[in-house]
Structures are given as C-alpha cells and as structure tokens.
Amino acid sequence: MQRQPLAPRSWVLHGVQEKRRNTSPSLTPPQPSPQSTMKMHFSIPVSQQRLDTLGGRYVLYSVYLEGFLFCKVRYSQLHRWNEQLKRVFGNNLPPFPPKYYLAMTTSMADERRDQLEQYLQNVPMDQNILRSEVFIRFLKLLQQDTFKITTKKVSLDVFLPDGRSIRIEILTSDTAERVLEIVSYKMGLSRELIGYFSLFLIQFQSDNVLSVMKKMAEFELPYVSLQSTEVENCKVGLRKWYMDPSLDSMLMDCQTAINLLYEQAVQEIEKKWAKPTEEQRQELEALRKAGNQTKFLELAQKVQHYGYMQLDSCACDYPEPGCVATLAVGNNEISCYFKLPSNQTQEVNFKMSRIKSWQVTFLGTLLEEEESPQQTLNQNLELRFQYSEGNNSWQWFTIYSKQAFLLSSCLKKMITEKMMKLAAENPEMQIEVPLEQGKRKKSYHQQSQTNSFDFPLRKGKISFKSTEEDCVFETIREEDL
Incomplete structure (x- = not known):
C-alpha cells in the first residue's frame, strides 16, 4: 500500500x-432559472495510468462527489458523453478539454484533470441537463461499472429518525430520487412534500451516536453508494432537508410528514442537538405524553438549534x-x-x-x-x-x-x-x-x-x-x- x-x-x-x-x-x-444552480461538489483529486488490453496506456480518473468516490472514468468516455450532450442540448455546454494527439507532459495531464473537474462541476448547473436521460443514464452506468454491480432486484433498508427502518424493493440501478419516491409511497407521504426530504448516508456509531456523512444527489445510486463506501456501519437514512425551521408549517397538512418531523425533533432533543430550556423541556415532555405532535412541533421551533444539522x-x-x-x-x-x-x-x-x-x-x-x-x-x-x-x-x-x-x-x-x-x-x-x-x-x-x-x-x-x-x-x- x-x-x-x-x-x-x-x-x-x-x-x-x-x-x-x-x-x-x-x-x-x-422561478429559479435552469442556469442558477450552484456548482456540484464533483472533484478529481487523483488519476492513474493504466494499460489496456493491447498494451497501450490510458488515464483513469477517480471522480469524487461530496468527498466520496463516485466512479472511475476515462477521458474517451467523457468525450463521447459530451458529444451526446451536444447533440441534445447544442453548444450551450461548458468547454470540454481538447484531445491531445501527442504524448502529454505532466503539466498537460494535470491541466486536463483540472479541466475535466471543472466540466463535471459546471454541466449539472443547467437543470435541463441535470434532469435529462442522457445525463442520468451515463452516470448510473459509470457507478455500476466502477464497483462491478449489475442491475438486479434487491432489498434496501431506509432508516427513519426514530430508529425504525423501512424495507423496500428496488433495483440496484435506481437513483436516490426514485428510491425516495418509493419510500414516500410506502409511507404515505404526499407527492408535493417529497422535496422537503432527502436520503442521507448516516454512520451509526457505538453508544447510540450517529453521524450524518453526506446528502445523496438525486442521480446517485443509493445501493451502489452503500456498497462502495468505506465508512463502517453506514446506512441510508431519511431526514428532512431544509434549514429554516419555519418551513415546518408547510408540511402540517400531511400526517406522515408530521410523524417524520416529530420523530426527528424527538431525536434532536434526546441527542442534545437541540437545547431546550428546563421549562421548554417539561412542556415538551407533557405534550409528548399527551401525543400532541402538532403542539410539540410548534414549541420545538422555539428551541435553540432545533432543525439544525449537527456536525461531529x-x-x-x-x-x-x-x-x-x-x-x-x-x-x-x-x-x-x-x-x-x-x-x-x-x-x-x-x-x-x-x-x-x-x-x-x-x-x-x-x-x-x-x-x-x-x-x-x-x-x-x-x-x-x-x-x-x-x-x-x-x-x-x-x-x-x-x-x-x-x-x-x-x-x-x-x-x-x-x-x-x-x-x-x-x-x-x-x-x-x-x-x-x-x-x-x-x-x-x-x-x-x-x-x-x-x-x-x-x-x-x-x-x-x-x-x-x-x-x-x-x-x-x-x-x-
């Protein structure tokens, strides 16, 4: 090593x-324009030279998303993908690094790696591209090919804030967006409210400690990410995905959403992520025993650090x-x-x-x-x-x-x-x-x-x-x- x-x-x-x-x-x-999306956290921190079946050399790029290995890809694969995107979306694409017909120097190789990294960060900024079949299908195949995972039916456990898990049947090639839809259907979460929640990779540690590692991108394959991560005791979890506590009010017409918010609020208080005063704690406990979830959430919004993302x-x-x-x-x-x-x-x-x-x-x-x-x-x-x-x-x-x-x-x-x-x-x-x-x-x-x-x-x-x-x-x- x-x-x-x-x-x-x-x-x-x-x-x-x-x-x-x-x-x-x-x-x-x-409404937000398609071009107003922020860059995604794609990165190519390393690349490797490899030999092909004919003895020739090529470069294999390790692409990371949110700090986790996402896939490995060759320049030729990305070049063909760019040509496919151009046929669909015209020339409104970020610049793609040119081909070199002579041997690359070290500085040229580093420059290409930087350019490919910028390209991957910029392409998804157009929502039309991000949501397109040509974009999603290519990244799905790359993820599966990198980790040698074929398309098949599997069971996936999705963990909820109260510690329970929901087992769903999916394909290994299902994206996080689709998995979230399946979970929402099984739980009875209203379609309009799916965007308030997301799937996360969560590490369950000893002594009832958990750590949220990353939010999954919609085009990411949860099953593949779970199998490929090197983080021990890592699970797929469902959590709300907004940072403004006042947005709770938007979900109060759906009982399933109320249940999820309530479970996460209880978790935050039990783990001391949210910090109620002694008076608030007593009132919250009384509302909890009475089973009044709505009033509990209304009071929780006044608690310090309620709804915050807690980091290690x-x-x-x-x-x-x-x-x-x-x-x-x-x-x-x-x-x-x-x-x-x-x-x-x-x-x-x-x-x-x-x-x-x-x-x-x-x-x-x-x-x-x-x-x-x-x-x-x-x-x-x-x-x-x-x-x-x-x-x-x-x-x-x-x-x-x-x-x-x-x-x-x-x-x-x-x-x-x-x-x-x-x-x-x-x-x-x-x-x-x-x-x-x-x-x-x-x-x-x-x-x-x-x-x-x-x-x-x-x-x-x-x-x-x-x-x-x-x-x-x-x-x-x-x-x-």
Whole structure:
C-alpha cells in the first residue's frame, strides 16, 4: 500500500447580486432559472495510468462527489458523453478539454484533470441537463461499472429518525430520487412534500451516536453508494432537508410528514442537538405524553438549534489555532461551540448575512492498493469562509472537518431558502448570477440591506401556500413508480 501526497484542490463558491427593476410586480414569485444552480461538489483529486488490453496506456480518473468516490472514468468516455450532450442540448455546454494527439507532459495531464473537474462541476448547473436521460443514464452506468454491480432486484433498508427502518424493493440501478419516491409511497407521504426530504448516508456509531456523512444527489445510486463506501456501519437514512425551521408549517397538512418531523425533533432533543430550556423541556415532555405532535412541533421551533444539522467535533483556527469545535448549522447561521487549548469554552454564531464566500479544499493523501477499484483518501478537508463583523473588514475562518462538503451543502441550502423567501416577498426582485471568478465583467460584492446572500438559487422544489385554506395533497400512486 502506497501513500501519495496530493496537491490541494479547492471549490470556491461566490455570490449573486440583488437588483431592483422598475416594473410592476408580477402575480407570482419568479422561478429559479435552469442556469442558477450552484456548482456540484464533483472533484478529481487523483488519476492513474493504466494499460489496456493491447498494451497501450490510458488515464483513469477517480471522480469524487461530496468527498466520496463516485466512479472511475476515462477521458474517451467523457468525450463521447459530451458529444451526446451536444447533440441534445447544442453548444450551450461548458468547454470540454481538447484531445491531445501527442504524448502529454505532466503539466498537460494535470491541466486536463483540472479541466475535466471543472466540466463535471459546471454541466449539472443547467437543470435541463441535470434532469435529462442522457445525463442520468451515463452516470448510473459509470457507478455500476466502477464497483462491478449489475442491475438486479434487491432489498434496501431506509432508516427513519426514530430508529425504525423501512424495507423496500428496488433495483440496484435506481437513483436516490426514485428510491425516495418509493419510500414516500410506502409511507404515505404526499407527492408535493417529497422535496422537503432527502436520503442521507448516516454512520451509526457505538453508544447510540450517529453521524450524518453526506446528502445523496438525486442521480446517485443509493445501493451502489452503500456498497462502495468505506465508512463502517453506514446506512441510508431519511431526514428532512431544509434549514429554516419555519418551513415546518408547510408540511402540517400531511400526517406522515408530521410523524417524520416529530420523530426527528424527538431525536434532536434526546441527542442534545437541540437545547431546550428546563421549562421548554417539561412542556415538551407533557405534550409528548399527551401525543400532541402538532403542539410539540410548534414549541420545538422555539428551541435553540432545533432543525439544525449537527456536525461531529472538528478543529478550527478560531478563536486561536488548535481549537476543538462543535458545529450546528441552520436558521441562517453557523453556531460554533469552541473548546480552547486552555480548556475554556466559547460560543460564537456566524450569521449567513455576513458571509461573503466560502471554499472547500481537499488536502489529503491517497492510500491505494493497485488492484482495488477503491482508493482510500485521508479525509483532510477544510472549509474556509470569509466573514465580516460589520466594520467592512473581512476575515477568513477555517474549519477542518471530514464533513466539510456536508457543511457546504447546508450553507448552499440556507442561501437557496433565503433567496426564495425574498423572491416570494418581493416579486419585483431580480437575481443576477455573476460570471465565474476571473471571468466576471466587474468584481462586485454587496451586502444587501434585506439580508440576501451571495449565491444563486437551486431548483425550486419548495412551494409556497397562496391561501390560508387547507391544501389537498396528491398521493403517489403505485402505477407511478
């Protein structure tokens, strides 16, 4: 087994601007455009030279998604895929690295790897491409081929927040989107509410400790990811996927959704992720014994850190280097509980309205067995964010965590929810997405007085009620699956 140092690789996320138009308000809030999706956390930290059956050499790229090995692919495969995408979507694609007809130097090989990485990050930003059969089918086949998993019927256990699991019958080639639909059908969750939930990879540790490792992408194959992960005691779990606790109100017309929210709220309190006061704890316990889930959830929304994503303990460089921190992310803030080297403690809340940008950087080393389809990466990840205390000066803060990509996903989710709320409240607001760094027409960052954030919208799965009347949700039919 060899240990190979890897060059640092970063994923920088920048902002959007808010601009007022002198037009009359529209009757409905603007919808996010297909091009306003943020980059996905695709990365190619390593590549390998291999021999083909004729003795020729080729390069095999290890593609990671959210810090986990997703697939391995050759340049020729990606080139053919790009040609297929061009036939369907024309030339509105990010640039694809050109062919080299002579032997590549080391610098040329590194440049191609960087270009392929950028290509994979940029292609899914167009929702039309992301949802297309040509996009999904290619990535499905790559996942299966990388880990030698053929298409067949299997049973999959999906774990709920209360510890129970639901066993469903799926195909190994079913995407996370489809698996979520099957789970929702079996549980009786209304179709309109599926977008409020997601599938996650969750590690169940000793002493009833669990750790959320990553959110699954809709085109990801849960069965394959579960079989290929090197994380011990890893399961597929169903959890709500929004960071604004007030969105609970959108789910109150569906009893299945109420049950899921209630189970997760109880879990958060039992594991001390949410921190009720003693008075709140007593009232919550009384409501729990009375079986009043709705009132329980209404009170839970007032509890500190309710609905936050709890991360494992990690290291950071603030307030001083070498500090240990516990992070909880939600409700437009990063809440950090620091333990200083002097054993003193300090709690700091970083507000999203004061974050200008952030980046995730991979600083790891590679442990590789030559014949293994997998490569073990030391998860030396860091997330750096630029923060202002309000005096127009910006400071970088660094968090070292194996859950850096999950943290980044949570930050993006909070941006999305805030921007959609602003769009609903201000129909005349126009969101402008700037060009990539180094390509923008002008460098411009602005703190909006309405606390908007520097990031583009994700596709609009969250809907808004237009009246106070009870909604009648459409249930998922078996023939739709």
